[in-house]
Amino acid sequence: MSLPTVLQGRAHVYARAHINTDEIIPARYLNVHEEAELAKHAMEDIDVDFVKKVQPGDFIVGGEDFGCGSSREHAIWALRGAGVKAVIASSYARIFFRNAVNNGFLVLECPEAVAAVQDGQTLQLDLEAGVLHIHETGATFTFVPLSDFAKAFLAEGGLLPYLVARMKGGAA
């Protein structure tokens, strides 16, 4: 699997701090773990209309400590199932970040961009260069480019497929 180095999508901005995994996928839906099912309720307790608005390839822009609270990996699966391609936040809670990396789900830290992006704007992410570009305003922001390790995870689709590919000699 190859990783596209430039992603483009629309921003859904929820810039509040401490958006927690109960809001991203409420526990009342944790009796399933299929992505398509979870996706129907993504972000439901913070924005009931999110699933109507989101398009495949879109981004979520969040504030400090994004994904705090419960360790439920269902939060990542719900977002990915809903078509979200990446989260750009000021900072992340530990377990959410780890779950994202383990799933090959893109999470970027860029507080300056979070302050500047308006809801509905189109963003371009250059993963190689570590640059975020706001299409409407022309503003650009830099983020720490992905490590080779994170890129390998993203390319393979997460920790477990990466490990298996490595065991088979398929990935570096």
Added chain:
Amino acid sequence: MPMTITEKILAAHSGRESVRPGEIVNARLDLVICHEVTTPPAVEMLRKLGITKVWDPTKILVTPDHFVPNKDIKSAELTKALRQWREEQGIERYYEIGNHGICHALAPEQGHVHPGMTIICGDSHTTTMGALGTFASGVGSTDLAAGLATGELWFRVPESILFNLEGAPQRGVFSKDIILEIIRRIGVDGARYMAMEYRGSALPHLSMEARFTITNMAIEAGGKSGIFPVDAITEAYLAERTPEKGTRFESDEDATYAQTHTLRVDELEPMVALPGLPSNGTPISQTKAVKMDQVYIGSCTNGRIEDLRIAASVFKGQKVAAGTRAIVVPATTTVWKQAMKEGLMDIFAEAGCVISTATCGACLGGHMGVLGADETCLSTTNRNFTGRMGHPTSKVYLASPATAAATAITGALADPRDFLPKPVAEEQQMWGV
């Protein structure tokens, strides 16, 4: 090199002389705990990859706890999958309904947690078990799968924050009040990525049960783990449960801490975290008598026997206020049986409380007391996030079991010191008054 207790445990489990915060280590796991919400996805991941056997069935503990007894068909399918998997893997440490409990309360209670261990579970409140001098941290399902398959997991060695707890808590002040005050001070991300370590002259006044409440809520400050040193109280707790003594690690006096905080426990008053975030702690004297539709006493935070004893001492001879519902949820079956034996169940029932079997239940908006739109609930649980216990417009207040029981009696946020039995003065004791 001087190290903290957390650094020593991680070094010992990764074949290293010493480790420093920020380093990545691959640590051997001593115990992996599994429940029905996050384990079945992990099992499916392993199956897809053709991994059919766990690394060591004797180091895994399984109990259904979140939505038990099964709240609906989909939950029944989850517990069924968990049950089948543990059978096929030959995992003997399995606690079926009737012996079950909320995993973070059950595992220590049943003697499976020993000092010096490394423990993971697909649940953020795994930090609870650090009260026994372990490194215990919550993970997602992928990490759980990796741990189950290999018996190892990578960790970034966390910085530690030292909390010196000083003095003896006053009457009506409990460990829940201490941790709510800590989270109020440092915020819900104040310990992000870090280990929260406790010391100080208050420790001899904190039972094991009280300590579990404090480490349970490490994650509510963003912490990776919470940890108490092993002392006589720890040893007495272990001696009642297991012949294992574990390995006792101690922080070096000159170990490095990212931050040090001192908390005068003797100056605290009962705390209430107002709705929204666990960091919204407010001393009870500064709160208004908000009407409560429901009071919930239970969870991995405050559902142990000591919590029920405290609640019962307040409820004794009292009634739940008209217009308020009170629900008591022992954290494990053993706690349930003990409460029955001690007559606590009678006190709760006479007061007009509903008593449930052990379950995570309504703490996370599952079942057994879910809130409707705009309803208010004073809860002894750990999170008061939007929608945590039910409808997104419902409001959750967090407090100790004593404050919860006092609130149930008055029907509005109340100070437990008005209800707790008065300590008998020494002179009166002498005269047998």
